[in-house]
Amino acid sequence: MIQGPVTGGKHGWPFNRPLIDLAEKGYVEAEYFLSGEAATYAPAPGAELGRDGKWRVQPKGKVPFKTRFLVYRPADPAKFNGTVVVCWNNVTAGYELFLGEGPEVLEGGYAYVCASVQRVGVHGFPENPQGLVAWDGERYGDLSIPTDDASYDIFSQVARAVGPDRDRTVDPLGGLEVRKVIGLGASQSAGRLSTYINAVHPLPPEQGGHAFNGYMLQIYFGSGTPIEASDRPVNPANANARPLPRGQNLIREDLDVPVMIVNTELEAIACQSVRQPDTDRFRTWEAAALTHVSYQAQLIRNEKYRRDFGVAPPPPSEQMNRIYLQPFYDAALHHLNRWVNGGAAPPSQPLIDFTSDGKVVRDRHGIATGGARLPQADAPVAMNSSTPVTDDFSGRLRGSSKPFDAATLEALYGDEAGYLARFRQAASAAVAAGVLLPRDVEPAVEEAAREYRRAMEMSARQPVNAAG
Known part of the structure; x- marks a missing residue:
């Protein structure tokens, strides 16, 4: 009833x-x-x-x-x-x-x-x-x-x-x-x-x-x-010692x-032994550099908690992963909806690369290789990954974000304008691959500008190495 x-x-x-x-x-x-x-x-x-x-x-x-x-x-x-x-x-x-x-x-x-x-x-x-x-x-x-x-x-x-x-x-x-x-x-x-x-x-x-x-x-x-x-x-209160x-x-x-699995690199680590090939009824997407809970999602969750319970939870760690999952989810839902209505299946995506002993393969900046590539992974201002900062249950879900220093950013992009031009190229590639929707490009670019400035500000606050 x-x-x-x-x-x-x-x-x-x-x-x-x-x-x-x-x-x-x-x-x-x-x-x-x-x-x-x-x-x-x-x-x-x-x-x-x-x-x-x-x-x-x-x-x-x-x-x-x-x-x-x-x-x-x-x-x-x-x-x-x-x-x-x-x-x-x-x-x-x-x-x-x-x-x-x-x-x-x-x-x-x-x-x-x-x-x-x-x-x-x-x-x-x-x-x-x-x-x-x-x-x-x-x-x-x-x-x-x-x-x-x-x-x-x-x-x-x-x-x-x-x-x-x-x-x-x-x-x-x-x-x-x-x-x-x-x-x-x-x-x-x-x-x-x-x-x-x-x-x-x-x-x-x-x-x-x-x-x-x-x-x-x-x-x-x-x-x-x-x-x-x-x-x-x-x-979570009883899970700190439990492995994921x-x-x-x-x-x-x-x-x-149709069934679609939409994962980050953290769950890809867990799923290595049960990966399945794409078929006419099955798709797996794995996003490099993303993890289970992002900074942006935690902000929304905390604000809902404050409203519903009347208590402000601790602010999210500035060190947790800072690539928002929602645009990736939205792209997947867009394709899945077309699929269940008789249209084309979601485009297949490369899977995250692993070593023979099950470790994520990372590039020289610490970014996972392979996998679906959002622009924050291909035009990074930080090493975002599933690697935790703390080993408690929540920490293992939140991963980490380590901003590049000013010298690295200058070597990669020259200046902010150069960075944003490169980010737009990466965003266009993500749209072409189907893992980012066109409407999400401009919000991503605006956030990318803020993240670039944040990395530069954090670099400026770092103490000068006495030897250098």
């Missing part, structure tokens, strides 16, 4: 909503509750959930649930492109993280649905719970997800609630004519989505399968999650819909 739009509550807004005014972008924002029974699954008799990803499961039982999903949709039906993206909200932080307000969504005319499908998102971790129920009991107090084993079918039910054949008694899409539905998950959610793709998607619709027309796994470490007893999400995940399974090769 769908209820909504949901209003009210202690705060008066949906948790983790955008910082921007969606109405100014021509979008409607509305939140809905979804309740009912969700299937749980178990391996089929004799089935092994092995490396090949061809996992056979069957319904095991049902559990009651009530959850929420947040919808962004074009206010003008004529601007809707026919595609709904359903995001599996990430719960690694102990509360939900998602970002559906990127330029490709808002300028491309998508509808975007942020789905709360895991127990931690609703109830939080036992220690210091920050889930929806704790955050706003007035608005979310009767929500309940008893087990993450139900998350897979809840995800299917959200997709069907916004899909082309949805019940329109309460219509979360306000009458929009939907053609395609794309499932998206990032980081820990990408791991759960890979299990969904391998195990649940092939099932008949009456058992939860075939709810999506394509999938995107972002910053994916190459491993699925259990189909049973799956209530073990990563908790390593690839363990493939995405099954017999799918009937």
